[in-house]
Structures are given as C-alpha cells and as structure tokens.
Amino acid sequence: xxxxxxxxxxxxxxxxxxxxxxxxxxxxxxxxxxxxxxxxxxxxxxxxxxxxxxxxxxxxxxxxxxxxxxxxxxxxxxxxxxxxxxxxxxxxxxxxxxxxxxxxxxxxxxxxxxxxxxxxxxxxxxxxxxxxxxxxxxxxxxxxxxxxxxxxxxxxxxxxxxxxxxxxxxxxxxxxxxxxxxxxxxxxxxxxxxxxxxxxxxxxxxxxxxxxxxxxxxxxxxxxxxxxxxxxxxxxxxxxxxxxxxxxxxxxxxxxxxxxxxxxxxxxxxxxxxxxxxxxxxxxxxxxxxxxxxxxxxxxxxxxxxxxxxxxxxxxxxxxxxxxxxxxxxxxxxxxxxxxxxxxxxxxxxxxxxxxxxxxxxxxxxxxxxxxxxxxxxxxxxxxxxxxxxxxxxxxx
Amino acid sequence: xxxxxxxxxxxxxxxxxxxxxxxxxxxxxxxxxxxxxxxxxxxxxxxxxxxxxxxxxxxxxxxxxxxxxxxxxxxxxxxxxxxxxxxxxxxxxxxxxxxxxxxxxxxxxxxxxxxxxxxxxxxxxxxxxxxxxxxxxxxxxxxxxxxxxxxxxxxxxxxxxxxxxxxxxxxxxxxxxxxxxxxxx
Numbered sequence: 134x135x136x137x138x139x140x141x142x143x144x145x146x147x148x149x150x151x152x153x154x155x156x157x158x159x160x161x162x163x164x165x166x167x168x169x170x171x172x173x174x175x176x177x178x179x180x181x182x183x184x185x186x187x188x189x190x191x192x193x194x195x196x197x198x199x200x201x202x203x204x205x206x207x208x209x210x211x212x213x214x215x216x217x218x219x220x221x222x223x224x225x226x227x228x229x230x231x232x233x234x235x236x237x238x239x240x241x242x243x244x245x246x247x248x249x250x251x252x253x254x255x256x257x258x259x260x261x262x263x264x265x266x267x268x269x270x271x272x273x274x275x276x277x278x279x280x281x282x283x284x285x286x287x288x289x290x291x292x293x294x295x296x297x298x299x300x301x302x303x304x305x306x307x308x309x310x311x312x313x314x315x316x317x318x319x320x321x322x323x324x325x326x327x328x329x330x331x332x333x334x335x336x337x338x339x340x341x342x343x344x345x346x347x348x349x350x351x352x353x354x355x356x357x358x359x360x361x362x363x364x365x366x367x368x369x370x371x372x373x374x375x376x377x378x379x380x381x382x383x384x385x386x387x388x389x390x391x392x393x394x395x396x397x398x399x400x401x402x403x404x405x406x407x408x409x410x411x412x413x414x415x416x417x418x419x420x421x422x423x424x425x426x427x428x429x430x431x432x433x434x435x436x437x438x439x440x441x442x443x444x445x446x447x448x449x450x451x452x453x454x455x456x457x458x459x460x461x462x463x464x465x466x467x468x469x470x471x472x473x474x475x476x477x478x479x480x481x482x483x484x485x486x487x488x489x490x491x492x493x494x495x496x497x498x499x500x501x502x503x504x505x506x507x508x509x510x511x512x513x514x515x516x517x518x519x520x521x522x523x524x525x526x527x528x529x530x
Numbered sequence: 531x532x533x534x535x536x537x538x539x540x541x542x543x544x545x546x547x548x549x550x551x552x553x554x555x556x557x558x559x560x561x562x563x564x565x566x567x568x569x570x571x572x573x574x575x576x577x578x579x580x581x582x583x584x585x586x587x588x589x590x591x592x593x594x595x596x597x598x599x600x601x602x603x604x605x606x607x608x609x610x611x612x613x614x615x616x617x618x619x620x621x622x623x624x625x626x627x628x629x630x631x632x633x634x635x636x637x638x639x640x641x642x643x644x645x646x647x648x649x650x651x652x653x654x655x656x657x658x659x660x661x662x663x664x665x666x667x668x669x670x671x672x673x674x675x676x677x678x679x680x681x682x683x684x685x686x687x688x689x690x691x692x693x694x695x696x697x698x699x700x701x702x703x704x705x706x707x708x709x710x711x712x713x714x715x
Binding site: 156157160200203204207209211212215244247248250373374375376377378383388390395396460461462463464465466473475477479481482483487488490492496497500501504529530 | 556557558559560579582583584585586587589591600602606609611613633634635637638639646656658659660661662663664665671672680685686687688689
C-alpha cells in the first residue's frame with residue numbers, strides 16, 4: 134500500500150473507456166459528444182424526489198440529452214401480485230404510491246370486482262369517492278410544497294404539511310393509518326365513517342378554500358416564481374399522445390380527459406365532477422391545474438357529503454381471504470392524482486392471479502422528460518421534472 | 531358494439547389480424563381485442579396513432595403457447611380501450627418489432643418487458659435494463675416454471691371471438707367448432 138491518494142482516490146484515468154462510470158453512465162456516454170459534461174443528478178439529489186437518477190449531457194448550461202435511470206426503489210410489486218392471493222395483495226396497493234394510495238386501492242379492488250362481478254353497496258361507493266378525493270387533495274398539497282421547494286421557496290411546504298396533517302387526521306379515522314392507507318375491501322370499504330369523520334371533512338372544506346386564497350398570494354402571484362415557470366417546458370397534446378401522459382399534464386395541454394368522466398367508475402357520473410382544463414401547457418399551467426383540481430375535489434367532496442345514502446359499507450357476500458379469482462382477464466383504470474392508474478389482471482382460476490400488471494401514470498409521465506428537457510437550461514429541467522409530479526415508488530413499482 | 535368500435539374492428543381485421551375478440555366491457559374493461567402477427571404490429575400502431583389513440587402500457591405474460599405481449603391503447607377524444615396482442619411462439623428467442631417509432635413512450639414499456647420476460651423488441655433505441663440491475667443473475671424474474679404455465683386457449687381467457695383467421699390454432703374453447711371447419715388440419 135502506498136497510502137490513500139487524495140487527488141485521485143479511485144485511480145480514475147482520463148483515457149476513454151476508463152471512466153468511473155457504472156453501466157448506465159457508460160451506456161449514456163457512448164452517444165455523447167466529446168468535450169461535453171456528463172452530469173449525474175441523483176439518486177440522492179433533493180430535486181429528484183427520493184431516488185430518481187437522471188443522467189444529463191451538458192453543453193455549458195444547456196441540456197443536450199437527458200436519460201432518467203430508474204430502479205432504485207424497485208420492489209417487484211408485479212411478482213408479489215403473482216405469489217399472493219388477491220386479498221393478501223391488496224395492502225401492497227398502499228405501498229405502490231405512498232402519496233396516493235387510495236387510487237391504487239381502487240384500481241386493484243375495482244379490477245377484482247369487475248372480473249368477479251362483485252357488487253359494491255351504494256354507501257361504500259360514496260365513501261370511496263370521499264376517501265379518493267381527500268387523498269387527491271393531500272397528494273396535490275405535498276406536490277405543491279415540494280415543487281415550490283425545488284424552485285427555492287422553502288416555506289410553503291410547511292403550510293402544505295399543516296393541511297396534510299388535518300387530512301391525515303381525517304383519513305386515519307376510517308383507515309387506521311396515516312400513510313399507506315388500505316381502506317378498500319373487495320365489495321366495499323373497511324369501515325364506515327363516524328360523526329366526527331364527517332364533521333371534520335365539513336370543517337376542512339371551507340378551511341382549505343381559505344388557504345387556497347393564501348396560496349395564491351403567497352406563491353402563485355409571486356413574480357419570481359412566475360418568471361421561473363411561465364413559458365418553461367411546454368408539453369402539447371401530440372407529446373402527451375406519443376408518450377401516454379395522463380392526468381394534470383394532459384389536461385394542462387388542453388385535452389379534456391379525466392378517467393372519472395371518460396370511463397366512469399364508482400358514483401362519479403352522478404357527482405358531475407368539474408374538470409379544470411385548458412391552461413397554458415407550460416410548467417405554470419401544470420401548477421395551476423393542480424391547484425384548480427384541489428378546488429374541484431373540494432366541490433366533489435361537498436356533493437358526495439350531501440348525497441351519501443345510509444346503508445351497509447360492505448356487500449353481504451364479500452370475498453374471504455382465501456378467495457380465488459375466476460379465470461379471465463380484466464383491465465380497470467381510475468384517475469389518480471398523477472394520471473390514469475391502471476390494473477391489468479390475468480387469472481387462470483388458481484389461488485393467486487396468473488399475472489398482475491400495474492400501469493403507473495408517473496412511469497409514462499416521466500418517460501417524456503428526456504424529450505421535454507432537450508435544449509433547456511439545467512435549472513429549467515429541474516422545474517420541468519418537478520412539474521411532472523413524480524413519486525418514484527410508483528414509477529419503479 | 532358501437533359504430534366507432536365496429537369501424538376499428540374492421541380496420542384491425544384489414545391490417546392482417548389473426549383473431550378479433552369482442553370483450554364485454556363491463557367484465558373485461560376492454561372494448562376490442564385482437565391478435566396480430568408481429569409484422570402487422572407497426573401498421574396497426576400507425577393506424578391507431580392516426581385515429582388519435584395513445585399507448586397506455588405493454589403487458590407481457592408467459593403462457594404454454596408462448597410469450598403474449600399485450601399493448602393497451604386508449605383514445606382521449608372518444609374513450610375506447612382496446613388491446614392488441616402479439617403471440618411470440620419462439621420461446622428461445624422471443625422477438626417482436628418495437629413500436630417506438632410511432633409511440634415514443636413505448637421505449638420504457640418495452641424495456642420493462644425485456645427486464646421481466648426477456649422479450650426482445652427490435653428497433654428499440656436503448657434496450658438495456660430499466661428497472662432491474664443490469665447484472666442480475668438468472669432468468670428474467672417473471673418467467674414461469676414449465677409446470678406453472680397455463681394455456682390461454684384452453685382457458686378461453688379473452689372471451690368470445692368475433693372473427694378468427696382460418697388456420698389460427700388458438701381459438702378459444704367455446705368458438706372451437708366454428709374455427710374447426712375453416713382450419714386446414
């Protein structure tokens with residue numbers, strides 16, 4: 134041993150082909166132009182929200198090429214679906230996307246119910262809508278705080294967490310947990326809401342409306358914030374179609390598509406959901422769409438609370454834990470906070486499903502990043518990444 | 531079946547489909563599904579692209595008959611979820627053309643299937659592991675053991691067939707008598 138070399142600790146040489154890159158860096162460098170800087174963003178960089186890694190080729194401050202590298206939070210959820218019975222697998226759905234577990238609960242429970250022909254009682258359908266909308270608000274709030282933090286504003290996330298705390302208190306009453314919510318059962322929901330549950334929601338709606346006004350004054354109308362987002366990262370309809378982007382990104386691009394209305398499930402068709410659309414298709418438009426969606430969710434909550442009927446919350450012949458799916462295939466999709474959440478189940482009639490495929494909206498939404506970031510400056514690429522509302526556990530599954 | 535779906539069904543048939551199914555939307559969540567030969571896939575994707583469809587996902591599964599690659603499409607203008615399936619009978623080297631040139635979003639979906647099943651998508655610009663480590667030992671993790679393989683034709687998984695190309699051997703059990711007449715063997 135000659136001692137530790139502080140100048141060149143890993144013995145890296147400048148010779149081509151001997152970089153300190155791993156497999157993905159080497160693969161990325163093959164197409165790089167000589168003299169450009171290859172930069173690794175993540176997987177621990179705060180702006181990459183957890184464990185996303187993005188390789189970028191920079192010419193000065195301009196992004197020539199970008200390639201997200203996934204898999205740092207991959208848990209093989211689809212394999213788990215094949216080795217567990219549907220009943221055992223249901224709690225996994227709270228873990229696929231920890232910010233929007235109710236949408237995933239609904240996608241899987243809905244797929245099983247559709248395939249098996251299980252009826253859901255009326256009251257349970259309304260409770261599902263209430264839980265899903267509360268969860269959507271909560272997910273958008275965290276996105277709002279984190280997005281503003283990406284752009285350099287640290288305070289707003291603390292306000293967002295104050296609201297989330299109230300929402301967690303509400304959802305905890307019926308689901309029993311604060312993060313990986315597992316509220317749905319095949320043929321209904323886990324438990325009925327008590328008087329306190331409904332009272333807290335009724336109090337939350339006007340409170341949140343007031344807070345949204347404060348958000349406008351605090352962040353939305355801030356001139357630095359607007360300059361940072363307006364005109365940055367336009368994503369038009371064609372881009373969304375080619376990459377399969379859904380959710381707020383698609384609606385900001387001016388397409389009036391929301392799974393809740395386009396392919397109605399539950400009782401959404403009776404609630405006349407307002408769907409905000411037609412904003413400018415840049416980062417600011419995507420920001421506004423999500424704030425407007427919080428407002429829309431509050432309206433849906435009000436309507437659901439006004440019309441929720443009495444009755445059971447679980448169908449009388451609800452499946453037991455050993456329940457076997459009949460042979461067949463089914464595709465069921467719901468509108469999550471980030472876009473269309475889909476679940477494709479193929480069953481051969483055995484104890485466990487034959488194949489479970491989970492369609493994560495974040496996966497398709499992130500795949501357009503490479504094209505959207507091309508030619509922007511690095512700081513704008515971070516704004517674009519933030520405006521996609523990524524939750525990496527969902528992308529990686 | 532609505533007129534729009536019927537037109538799509540005819541269109542897919544003209545593109546060289548092997549079988550066209552008419553699923554029950556209330557039970558399967560699909561309006562239309564069709565088996566295509568691999569070489570017709572790009573034409574079919576182009577046909578759907580021109581009609582304003584988008585690629586939702588690529589869902590592969592292994593059966594006794596081979597690897598079944600299912601492409602789910604939907605239209606934002608007129609929701610009509612449909613599935614195009616390509617059966618890859620060569621299990622040693624399952625290969626299918628990539629739809630990347632038409633739907634760029636397919637790149638990642640195809641890489642995911644490559645990770646999990648080892649299906650090779652010819653024409654994918656960056657067919658390297660996406661979710662799994664590049665040096666993962668062993669066979670692709672979602673392949674099944676031979677005794678665990680099911681037969682989709684015997685189970686009739688995809689519902690009632692509307693039309694089957696003569697000679698296509700994987701007719702669902704219920705429609706077998708019909709197809710038997712047209713089949714050469």
